[in-house]
Amino acid sequence: MERIPILRMGKYLLVTIQVDMHDRLAMQLQEDLTTRIAKEQSRGVLIDISALDIVDSFIGRMLADIAGMSRVLDAQTVVVGMQPAVAITLVELGLSLHGVRTALDVERGMKLLEESIGEATRAGADEGDGPGDER
Amino acid sequence: MPTRLSEIIRKHQQTLLSEWIAELKNALGRKLIKDAELEQQCSAFLKALEQGASHGEAASLDNAAWSEMKELLNNVSRSRGLAGYSPSETAMFVFSFKRPLFSRLRKDLSAAEAADEQWNATLVLDQLGLLTTETYQRTREELITRQQQDMLELSTPVVKLWDGVLALPMIGTLDSARTQVVMETLLQRIVETGSAVAILDITGVPTVDTLVAQHLLKTIAAARLMGADCIISGIRPQIAQTIVHLGVDLGTVTTKASLADAFALALQRTGQTVIRVGQARKMKEKDGEAKDRKERE
Amino acid sequence: MALATSVDVFPVRAETDVVLVRQTVRTWSIQQGFSLVDQTKMVTAASEIARNTVTYGGGGTLRIEALQDSGRRGLRLIFEDQGPGIADVDLALRDGYTTGSGLGLGLGGARRLVNEFSIESKAGQGTKVTLTRWK
Numbered sequence: 072m073e074r075i076p077i078l079r080m081g082k083y084l085l086v087t088i089q090v091d092m093h094d095r096l097a098m099q100l101q102e103d104l105t106t107r108i109a110k111e112q113s114r115g116v117l118i119d120i121s122a123l124d125i126v127d128s129f130i131g132r133m134l135a136d137i138a139g140m141s142r143v144l145d146a147q148t149v150v151v152g153m154q155p156a157v158a159i160t161l162v163e164l165g166l167s168l169h170g171v172r173t174a175l176d177v178e179r180g181m182k183l184l185e186e187s188i189g190e191a192t193r194a195g196a197d198e199g200d201g202p203g204d205e206r
Numbered sequence: 207m208p209t210r211l212s213e214i215i216r217k218h219q220q221t222l223l224s225e226w227i228a229e230l231k232n233a234l235g236r237k238l239i240k241d242a243e244l245e246q247q248c249s250a251f252l253k254a255l256e257q258g259a260s261h262g263e264a265a266s267l268d269n270a271a272w273s274e275m276k277e278l279l280n281n282v283s284r285s286r287g288l289a290g291y292s293p294s295e296t297a298m299f300v301f302s303f304k305r306p307l308f309s310r311l312r313k314d315l316s317a318a319e320a321a322d323e324q325w326n327a328t329l330v331l332d333q334l335g336l337l338t339t340e341t342y343q344r345t346r347e348e349l350i351t352r353q354q355q356d357m358l359e360l361s362t363p364v365v366k367l368w369d370g371v372l373a374l375p376m377i378g379t380l381d382s383a384r385t386q387v388v389m390e391t392l393l394q395r396i397v398e399t400g401s402a403v404a405i406l407d408i409t410g411v412p413t414v415d416t417l418v419a420q421h422l423l424k425t426i427a428a429a430r431l432m433g434a435d436c437i438i439s440g441i442r443p444q445i446a447q448t449i450v451h452l453g454v455d456l457g458t459v460t461t462k463a464s465l466a467d468a469f470a471l472a473l474q475r476t477g478q479t480v481i482r483v484g485q486a487r488k489m490k491e492k493d494g495e496a497k498d499r500k501e502r503e
Numbered sequence: 504m505a506l507a508t509s510v511d512v513f514p515v516r517a518e519t520d521v522v523l524v525r526q527t528v529r530t531w532s533i534q535q536g537f538s539l540v541d542q543t544k545m546v547t548a549a550s551e552i553a554r555n556t557v558t559y560g561g562g563g564t565l566r567i568e569a570l571q572d573s574g575r576r577g578l579r580l581i582f583e584d585q586g587p588g589i590a591d592v593d594l595a596l597r598d599g600y601t602t603g604s605g606l607g608l609g610l611g612g613a614r615r616l617v618n619e620f621s622i623e624s625k626a627g628q629g630t631k632v633t634l635t636r637w638k
Contacts, residue, residue: 091525093518094554125525125543127550128609151433155393156543158428164547164612167427174433175400390540 075100077107083115083184084108085177089122097133104137108144115184116141119177121152131166138171147187149173151180209326210315212260215252218310223248225306233298239289247282251303254278259330267333279334283341288349293342300335304328362388364395367469370476372401375465377410385421392425396434403472404429407465409440419454426459435475437461439468505577509569515553515582516562524553524565528580535569535576536638545578545636548616551609552582552632560584560630570635577618577637582630589624596622 075096078085084107086100104116118134120126126134138148149172161168172187174180215222227248254275261271279300286296307327311320362384367373374392392404406422408414414422426436439462441449449456462468473479481489515524528549532542549565556563563584570577589595596611610632614620619635 091522093522095518124529125546125550127547127554128612129550129554153432155390155397155428155432156540158393158431159389159424159540160543160547160616161431162424162427163544163615164609165615166612168431173431175397175402176433179400179402179433 074103077103079111079113080117080181082113083117083181084111084113085117085119087119087122091123091125092130094129097130101133101137101140105140105144108141108146113146114188115146116148117177117180117184118148118150119152119180120150120157121154121176123157124154126153126157126161128164128166131161131164131168134171135168142170145191147172147184147191149180149183149187151176209259210319210323211326211330212256214310214314214323215256215259215307217314219252222303222306222310223252225309226303229302229305230299233295233302239285247278247299250278251275251282251299255330259326267330267337275334276337279338280341283338284345286338287342287345293339296338296342297335300331300338304331307331358384358387362391364392366399366401367405368473368476369478370399370401371403371405371469371472372396372399373405373407373465373469375407375410379413380411380418380421382417382421385418385425389421389425389428393428393432396429396432402434403475404434404436405465405468405472406436406438407440407468408438408445409442409465411440411445412442414445414448416452416454419449419452423454423456423459435460437468437471439463439465505570505572505579507568507579508571511567513565513567514562515556515565515584518557521550521553521557525550527565527567528578531567531569531578532636535578537578537636541636541638544616545580545634548613548634549580551613552580552634555609555632556582556584556586556630560586562586563629570637572637575637577635580634582632582634584631585629588626588628588630589622590626592622592624 073090073096075086075088075090075092078087084104086104088100090096092100107113108116116137118137120134123130134150138150141148150168151174153173172183174183223245227245230244230248254272258267258269258272258275261269267276282299283296286299304327308324311323311327314320315323362374362376365373365375372392372395374388376388380388392406395401396404406425422438426438429436437460438456441461441463460471462471511527513524513527514520525546528546529542532545537545553565556565561584563582563586566581566583568579568581570579596614610622613632613634617634617636619633621633622630624630
């Protein structure tokens with residue numbers, strides 16, 4: 072079965088979604104990612120959706136779930152490249168993508184990952200959670 | 207109903223034409239079109255009237271025989287509308303033909319026949335006159351829509367203030383349509399310029415209602431989803447009151463009193479700062495000294 | 504009176520059909536001259552309802568109609584299934600994402616993305632959802 076490729080970029084994982092995913096493919100991605108994060112102990116995941124011209128509630132929830140699962144595995148997730156029409160539609164749909172950080176492009180996404188990993192490390196060092204920067 | 211109108215018109219074309227033009231020049235007080243153009247329009251009208259009356263029904267303009275007339279009147283009406291004539295003045299083009307025509311009918315026909323033909327003529331000319339008014343309306347509306355489009359585009363510019371910082375100075379009252387255009391333009395520019403901060407300055411906006419506030423909040427939410435942040439600046443006291451009274455929740459949106467403050471914050475957020483030239487020079491010197499010291503070690 | 508200038512019917516039975524629905528609705532939206540944002544909204548709404556048809560309705564059909572009404576063009580999507588139906592339509596129309604309640608059927612969201620929305624459904628009598636957007 073086709074799978075969405077996951078690339079390794081240093082200590083981060085990069086996923087570029089370029090096909091119109093059907094639900095099973097999306098679920099497979101979720102599984103593959105969590106497996107990779109755990110296996111390689113990655114600290115960050117970058118999901119590039121600049122080629123996606125629609126994001127519906129299922130895909131939106133998948134992204135939120137990936138962010139949640141990664142966090143449990145001590146990794147940060149940043150979604151980059153959302154198209155304007157997609158953003159407008161998501162707002163109208165009422166999907167807030169809670170817990171998903173976003174950035175304009177891969178470069179800014181990487182910077183955000185660096186910063187948030189630094190935060191998470193510091194927060195972990197104290198007792199309890201530090202203040203997050205989540206949406 | 208067979209009519210003798212075309213026969214009459216054909217027979218007395220010249221006289222009718224000159225009498226009518228004289229009538230028109232009288233009726234149209236101000237002169238906004240050239241004489242030659244007026245004469246050309248009138249003779250074309252007579253020809254089309256003759257054609258329509260000979261084949262078509264007086265009661266209805268749907269017959270194909272009237273299509274030339276309809277097109278002619280459309281053009282006349284459009285040009286009058288654009289030239290600045292009022293709808294009445296435009297309709298007068300048709301109605302002023304009644305007097306010369308009716309007097310001609312009375313001269314040529316028996317009293318009974320004249321009465322019949324006058325009624326036929328009235329039916330036709332009234333409809334034609336109304337047609338000009340409708341076209342006139344449509345032309346003006348098209349003009350207004352086009353002007354509104356232009357104004358919409360002109361009044362929602364998105365400016366690049368600095369690397370990674372966009373500003374959207376909004377001026378005038380915001381309505382639903384405009385705010386929508388603003389939203390789409392801003393988001394597009396954010397992607398094109400790779401700007402992570404957008405300042406929405408509403409200094410020039412006198413009032414905001416719930417709908418507009420919601421649209422603005424949606425814009426900000428969409429920008430956030432894309433990875434950019436928005437700052438609202440220039441909120442007038444009245445708008446601040448409205449926002450609270452309407453129960454609009456600005457949530458985590460940062461607001462600044464002035465565009466300048468917003469800009470300073472934007473620079474900070476994008477990891478940039480402004481320092482004086484003198485200061486910069488001193489810093490460079492210090493750097494140079496530090497480097498020398500390191501080399502000596 | 505709205506005229507259907509072009510009509511087609513598609514099966515919506517499997518997950519992969521949801522992807523086909525998206526592509527079809529995108530193509531028809533472009534043909535009807537919709538702006539990019541309006542296309543995206545229509546495709547997203549279609550995706551939501553198509554998924555419901557597959558997941559909750561046991562599979563069904565999409566009837567897509569290109570509309571013409573005194574000069575303006577539109578698109579109508581009619582999703583129909585013979586599944587278990589929705590017992591409480593009002594509850595289903597309420598948003599389920601942020602509050603966690605509701606059936607998460609994406610109906611409320613889809614409604615906000617289109618100009619005209621109607622749903623006919625009774626427990627045990629299948630569901631019919633009609634979405635219409637005008638240019």
